[in-house]
Every structure is written in C-alpha cells, then in structure tokens.
Amino acid sequence: MIKLIMDTMGGDHSPQANVEGALLALEKYPELYMILSGDQAAIEKCIAEHGGADSSRYEILHAPDVISGEEKPTDAIRLKRESSMMKAIKLLRESDDITGMISTGATGALVAAATVRIGRIRGLSRPAFCPVLPTMDGRIVGVCDSGANVDCTPEQLLQFSIIGSLYLQNYFGIEHPRIALLNIGTETEKGDALHKEVFKLLAAEHGADFVGNMEGRDLLTGKYDLVVSDGFSGNILVKTTEGTALEMLKMLKRDIYSKGIYKFGALFMKSMFKKEKDLMNYQNYGGSVLLGTEKIIVKGHGSSGSTSVLRCIEQALKMEKSNLNAKISEYISGMHNDPADKEDN
C-alpha cells in the first residue's frame, strides 16, 4: 500500500478538483490509500457528488483554514497551523508510512514548509522544482529550478543540475541527459558573474553531458534534456513558454472562427488541431515535482482541474517507485566523500 496526502485546498478549483482527482486515482490504483486534508464537510460533499467512495481506502484530515498566495511563506508556517497545507505537512513529517503529498496551493508556503518541516536530503542546500515540458520533436525537457529559489549561489545551481539530472535518469530513463545552462546567449562568456561561475562548475561536474549555455528561444527545439537555472529566470522561462503556446492556440481558434472558409478548411484538420492542443495543454502534464526533500512533494498548477490532479498523484506514485531520493542521497554523499573535496575543507 502506498499512502499519499492530498491537500484539497488552495487551488482555483479547490476542493472539488482535488477531491475528484484523488477519487479517480483511488479507482485507478488499487495499491493507493489517500488522506484528504481540508474542510471535512466540504470534502464529504465532494465525495457524495462523485457518488461515494470506498471508505477503507481514504480518510479525512480536518483542516478548516486555507493559505492564500498573498501570504508571506514564513507567516503561513507560523500562523496557519490549522490550514489544509500545514496540517498535511505535519502529518507527513510524523508518519513513517506516508510517502508523499500533493498540493495545488501557495507555492512559496509549500516550499518553505517542506524545507523546514520535512527536511532536505542530507548534503543538499535547497530543494528545487523540475517541471517537464514536451519538445517539438516529441521528447521532453526539464527545467530545474523553476521557482523554488529566487536567489541562488553557484553551488546551489550545481546541485540543481545533479538532482535534475538524476530525476531525468531514474524517472524518465534518459541515460545521459544533455544539460544546458539558461543564459542570455550561447557563447561561453555570457551572463553575469554567477552564470560564468556556474558554467565552469557544470563543465567540471558533467563533462560531455554539459552542452553549454542555452537561450530562452531554444527550450522547445529538443536539443536539451535538462535546463539548469535559478528559480527566478527558470520561472520566467517555463511560464513564458506555456503562456505563448496558450495564446497562439487561442489566436488560431479565434482566426478559424473569423471566416466561413477558414471554418470549412479546419473541418479537415480537426484531428490535427486536437493533437496539437493536447500537446501544448500543460494541464495534461500534471504538476512539478519538488526535488531534494526527504519525502515526495508534487505541486500542481493553481488552475488544476481533476485530470491534472490525477496526473500529480500518478507522478507521486512513479516517484515512489523510481527510488530517486536514495539515488540522490548516494550521489551527494559520494561528492562529499570525494578525497579532493576533503583536502579543501
């Protein structure tokens, strides 16, 4: 049995989408047991609307409060102890048999609470998000970090490259991820002092797997498997890609409906547009795994519907099976036991 907690509050469609997603997952995965954190009455109502569920497969953790995106993460941890997110984090920390948690709530509060209350894998400075996007040649590309850390040191960026790379290897089976550093040009000498330093660290750590600097324009080309970035620019990269794709799909739809002849032509291309829409709809890809914490944390989009929540639960299940955290631990402790490293310290 795998036990996961669902934070049912904090998203645009909470708690309905979160509860519905959890119930869909319970029906699909017999090994799954879920704890639903949130307002008991509201959750029970959602379960009734779904048509009920097997009560031996889930339990409700009553938490009447919600954390909003406007709240300071440190305040949320201190003051919102009765919130669905903080009660979920507390239970996750205290229960050896609970593996992970899924939330569509406030990102900053989630990262702060996971770091402070759940704890990082020994030797890691910071956890980081690594969402994965589809490339135009049918591959995927991960971006680590995409928003957990706005200010970063060169060593932290090096660690993001390591945990991101182990994630792609163990979760997606990409044996040698081609790693790039997000920068403002492809030339070696580009960027600020931080990026020049990180460039050297990545080259030393990853050898030929590090392919150099990458510009924002090349994310979807399929030339890279992992993009290393600080959380600020990584966030801009991922959201801009998603937003541009979405706006272009909207434009396409609006233009097609603007003239009868276009609408007629589009009739022959229905299956093509459907495929493209599915490819570019980031709701289909679930959420983003927070790498580097001692338990599994999956953060879904605030706008997640029930399908997206289901995908997030599937990500947590697959994370559990990938044994990623043990691999990260092993790699990081190997780095710290490096004799060359000891000499320096």
Added chain:
Amino acid sequence: MIKLIMDTMGGDHSPQANVEGALLALEKYPELYMILSGDQAAIEKCIAEHGGADSSRYEILHAPDVISGEEKPTDAIRLKRESSMMKAIKLLRESDDITGMISTGATGALVAAATVRIGRIRGLSRPAFCPVLPTMDGRIVGVCDSGANVDCTPEQLLQFSIIGSLYLQNYFGIEHPRIALLNIGTETEKGDALHKEVFKLLAAEHGADFVGNMEGRDLLTGKYDLVVSDGFSGNILVKTTEGTALEMLKMLKRDIYSKGIYKFGALFMKSMFKKEKDLMNYQNYGGSVLLGTEKIIVKGHGSSGSTSVLRCIEQALKMEKSNLNAKISEYISGMHNDPADKEDN
C-alpha cells in the same frame, strides 16, 4: 538630410543583408544619407550586385575587422579599433551631423562601446534595450531592459521604467502606458529583495499607470504596454516568446504536410496562416532601440535579412523624428531637481 551609419558586419548575413537593407532605405527615404562601415571591397561588391546606387547619397568607411560574439566586450573596445563597429562608433561620436547607427553585430560590445564612447543621457545610470512585440489583441508590448544590463539596482530598474514609458509615449503615441514588473507571481510580495524594492519604486513613480507584477505567461495577452525587468530575465522573456512562437509555427507547418487531408484543408486557410506567420515573425519588426544613449543606436537581430535591416533604419529615422532623447533629458533632470530629492543628497 538625416545621416546614419550602418555597421555592415557581425550579423549572420553580413555584409549582404546590411548593405542591401541600407540601399533599400536610400531608395525609400530621399532625406537619408548613409555611411556604410565595413570592408570596402566587400561593400562595393554588394552595391554592384544590387545594381549600383547614387554615390552622392552614401559613403564607405573602410574597416577591415569584425567583432565576434565570443569576444569580451571590454576587449573588443580596446583591441578591435579597426572593426566595423568600433570605427562606426568613433565616427558617430566625432560627427555632430550624424544622428545614429544601426548594427546587427555583437550585442555586448555594442552596448559597452555606446555607453563608454557615445555616452548616456545626463542623469541616466545605464542604457537599456526596449524591443516591442505584437500582442494577441493587435496591440504592442515593450520590454525594458531586454539584455543590455545583466545585474541591476532598483534605481536602474526605475530608470528603465521611465525611459521605456517615454519611448512608448513619444514613439508609439501610447499616452498612458500600463506598466508591469516582470516577476514570478502577480502577488505584491513576490520575488527577491530587488523586485520587492522595485515594486515600491514603480508604484511611487507611476501611480495608477503601474499595474503590478506580471508573470511570463501574460506577456502576449495585451494587458500591459511596458514590462520592466532586469536585462537577464527580460532577455529570457523576449527570446522564449519568440522561440515558442517560431517552434509552434514550425509544428503547424510540419503537421499540415504530414497528411493529404490536412494539406487539403489548409488550402482554404492560406491567407489566415500567412497573416499569423507574418504576425509572429519577429524579423518583420526590425530591431531593438537602445534607449538612454546620447545618439540613436538600433540593434538588429543577428539573423536579420535585408527587410529586417530596412526596418531598423526606419526605426532610427522615426526615433530621430520623435525627439525622444530631449524628452528623456527633460524628465530625468526634473527628477533630479525635485526638492525632496535635494534634501536627501
């Protein structure tokens, strides 16, 4: 007569695209006189290929050397004095009757040379790029800075908001540009210490015209006229938008050609796809104006063809007519004469 210098080297299609673009501009604008900087023989060859030009309308500034993107900007200024870019900058500085310069060459070297040799408008800390992109509702949105400054102070970001805003007013006639700060979330308290500080400065300076933080995903929605950012994240924003749009157009084309029925349907939509391709083809928009230097500097894409170069020259001509630099001078000196400001100093 308006005299402009064209740096004919350093782009992917140099010198052909640069010379051809300059000759097209001379034919279109009788008030224009151009100085073509670069290898004399190569430029003459391009002119001959074009079928000649009126020799009273242009002159060649012989410069045998080229600056590559791999060179450190400070080295380029010191060591590449015979390059097309540095000779152009030198002539621009020394000649009162030459108004501006267009280059498709190395961005870093251009910014450094313009800052050091041409000089900034009095009171401005740094020049900044402000490219303009088309939004999905038929408007435009500017991004300032998009790559001239990788490390910025809060005061510099405030200045970018001012020069960007004056540019949109005086060049594009947008009376009250809606200004947003590029950030990782829309909430007030988002981002690192720098962005929280800039948020306050922008609110104080622009009042109701400052509409708050913007996420990468909303650039093309038409909700904003000017996005303020440091040059690093602004560069990621602009290039990611351009790259995603380009990759999606490629996907559309590839998918249409993958099946006969799609190709058939697309026949009825030819004019629609053409319009969309033109809208999203950033080559049609010329280059990016460098705001804040004492003379006009327009930087074209490295990949510019002759049409894009022509657009860059048109931008320089329109800049000249907009009288923007005088407006910036006036605004900045007004800020410095502010009694409240004097008290602090």
